[in-house]
Amino acid sequence: MKRILLALILVVATSAASSALAGGLTMVPEGNRHAEQPKVPGASVRRTRAGRTTFDDKYEKIRDLLASDKKLIAKIKSTAVDYGIDPIHMIGAIVGEHTYNVDAYDRLQTYYVKAAAYAGNSFRFGYGDETIQQFLDRPEFGKCDDFADSYKLWTCREGVWEKSFRGRSVGGTAFPDNRFSAVFFQPFYAGQTFGLGQVNPLTALMLSDMVARNSGYPKLDENKAAAVYDAIMDPDKSLAYMAANIRRSIDDYKSIAGMDISRNPGITATLYNTGGSAQRAAALAARGGLPEENYYGWLVNDKLAELKSLL
Template sequence: MPAPDAPDGFPALTSEAQAATTVPPGNRHASQPRIPFASARRTAAGNAGYDAKFERIVGVLRRDSRLIRDIKRVAGLYGIDPVHMLGAIVGEHTYNYDSLDSAQSYYVKALSYAGIRMEFSLGGEHVEEFVKRPQFDRCNAGRKDTNTLWNCYQRVWDGTFRGKRVDGTSYPQKTFNEAFFQPLFAGQSFGLGQLSPLTVLMMSDKVAKTSGLEKLSPGNEQEIYRAAMDPGRSLHYMAAILRDAIDAYRVVANVDISKNPGLTATLYNLGDPWARASEYRRRRAAGTQTWPVENYYGWLVNEKIEVLRGLL
């Protein structure tokens, strides 16, 4: 699968660039980086240690042969090693979520959202209307894929509206996702891949083009939640996120991270891979960094890579 052009604001390497350098497998940190307090608090509240949660998740995956087949099939569509998807699932459910019962439980939960009325709005103004303001004109100029478009909206929100007073209205000190895309539970992501509605919208074009699933609109909130919750769909969005991270580092920094699942897991956890690839490129050019570095979440994936490969 060829890498795409860089989104607006992220300079790609010239066509004369040499073949991408492969980042070595394994961790750069000798020991696991510090785990954030929020993750530690969630784990303590559930009376389960990280090792116990990891083993439980691996056990669920080992028993669900249908899910493993689906992961392999979807990974193939997006041109990635399926172990990247396993890393994202294991990382999310070890550190950012309490449990993984089965893929079937997410099918059931997806159905429960069908009858819930929800709206992606702030102060009664829907996000579709909000982004028509003149501050977003540069985002709306020309034809852009959904990843570029929603990343642009997010940057304008951060630079112009977040925590500021604009045209007589004060806006909250919240991320774009927190301000508009959490009508049910603050700080919550959903489904097998713990996806946020905004992330689903960003990946909509890539998923539609690759899988044949319909393109999503921010005005159809139920379908976005279904995409996040239903494993038959959410696996595609997970794969698209991981593919996008690999593409970002190849296009912007000329390195291939596809052989290091801990790095793709790190980017899945942190988000914003194009900006992170750009920062890594700057640091490497300045001689202050040799390779991209995993965080606590990606460190676990690399540390347990043989266990994850054993599931396949």
């Protein structure tokens, strides 16, 4: 009897998972694929221990911050409308970042104060004595000049970095075997993501055109680093970049993998954590199956009822 019941459950689950939407899209169902939370990376564990806290404590802190700030929730809802996404995706990303990557400040106002501390600072993006503009003037990047859209432009440039510069010596300069964002867009050497949405500068540059269209903020310029930091550290502006990031992930999975992930906040949270939605969508399309949440997305789905109550 148990075997028959299990078989029926599997049939129903498989049918739900493979139900196709109009246009041939497969709707990714709600919930976690993993019965237990995937392993949390050691770096996150060490950071949390160093702060003499726990993941449970950090989760409760960011949850309480969101629950106590109705103005912030209203801004999240309004921004989500601008990008055509459910605000629960933004809640999930904020909770995931502040549970596993950084600590939440006690009040939203603290984020404004911290953002203001960077205003007017004189710094630039680059590596060593080479500015980002000088680096992009190298002939290897010439093929990227055909792209007008900021997402395609910076995706192309990131690809050139991976293929031609990462871990190589080129033109007398030895480049580190590290990500483009870490090498050229980390002038403070103190973490690569900032603000309420924990967006890194390269991601902001990629999403600049979408944010300009949907939110009306000025387009970003890689030669004006202070303006980039203002965009990702000011809470109001950072919400726009967060929403654009999530919108991009949803669109990438639709257009590349034929998957609609808009009803699974754990999957969008996973992609917010990992980045590389286009590459991951392509890998999924090649191997088949459904996307799976990581440790970060698993928490969001596991706490989904509680997180939805914040809205």
